[in-house]
Amino acid sequence: MPTTSRYLLKPAKPLIITLATFLAIIALLESLKAMDISVPSNFYQVWLIALLVFIFFILVDIASLKKVTTPTLERQLPPYLSLNRWQEVSLLISNQQDNDLSLIVYDYSPEAIDFKQLPHTLELPANGKYLLKYSIKPLQRGHFFWESCELTVTSQWRLWQQRRIIPVANDSHVYPDFTRLFDSNITTIEQWIYYLGVRPKPRRGLGQDFHQLRDFREGDTLRQIDWKATARKKTPIAKEYQDERDQHIIFLLDCGQRMRLQDDQLSHFDHALNASLLLSYVALRQGDAVGLATFGADNELFIKPAKGNLQLNTLLKAVYDIKCTQTPADYNTAVQKLLSKTQRRALVIVITNLRYSENAETIAAFKQLSRYHRVLIASMREEIRDEISQQPINDFDEALTYCGNIHQLLNRNQLHDKLIAYQLPILDVIPKHFGPQLVSHYLSLKRSGAL
16 A cells, blocks of 8 residues: 555546547547438537537646645544454544535555445535544454555546545554453343353352351251351351352463364454453453463463453453464473463363374373363364264265264264363364353353362
8 A cells, every 4th residue: 555645537427428429429420421411511510619618628627626635534443453343443534625525435444354335425515524434344363554545536527536545544453352241231240141152050069268148048058057147146147158269260272273274254263262362251250360371373472370350451462463373283392381380270271173183192291281280171173074964965975075074073072082081171162152162161160169
């Protein structure tokens, strides 16, 4: 995109139609002449005078267009852009002259950002302003630059149009999809979890952190009764407990080649980031500390577990521009690095895409990690495998595809059985259900007192 203004002149539709009409008339006259059909002698003179007058208007219209002062533009972007979510951009256009302007506006957005409602045609009043709003949807995370806009100015008699490419510099950061974290209509964490589609399982036990004393209610257990308070009040008083707080959660995020696979409009890696942020938000609201470590990336990250809303901002700013690489997953190295950086026991959630070809070294690495931390292996399963296994078989090629898919799924299940046998729990979910399933599993661990 250009960094300086450029003016490009082109004929407007009325000019093209009129010139075509003149050419059609002269073609008709020549055809009549070739067929020896008489034409009034003064008809050529009238046609020529009309053409000269029209050329005069063309030149005057060009001169008037050059005198038009270019309107000023100011682009207003949202402070944060969320991946694969439609958001609104504003263009404030100001007319600095005493004449009305007819404009066509087009904004040059970065290639990785989709848009709609452009180009836009408008009438800009003299010395007036117009606020143009259109929608954009980022298709990639990262840092993007907006460099220019295009204004097509129509001349006074609408014979000419001039494209004026104007530098309007902005930059924007596209983050993982965080829009669901801040729904203004949701006031409690329970409402927000239900909004996500998470359905917590029935509580199997009670938390171990004392919360308060209250009147005994139906459904309370005998072990909840506070006998001293009951004796004083002469009515049953129960202890109320809450889920344990002050736990540490660390995401061990695979940034290698396996996470480049794509389901719907997002890669597995983007689904993993979205799910990590969802669970981070829930865990921070529950009073836990959240951290993150990456492996297989060009620049590996380690963010120490911390509490509070500021930690969510820290995670967003740290991961928004991470790119997947072609590096194979090296679980052993990732585990060794994580163990060297954290000593306190934590829930380590390994987010990856396990393959049936994993060797004994991979299982040994997870076993070593489980000796120091509680481990959850969250593995993404390609949605296409589920679709193939449910499709009807109509010919030999489809039968081969089906058998090959079933063979890989069986081998994958055998790997999962090995991990479970070593007391390494695994969550195997397709990407679009990954976030809610991860949150649901975390809440189950909290409610059972396993954390």
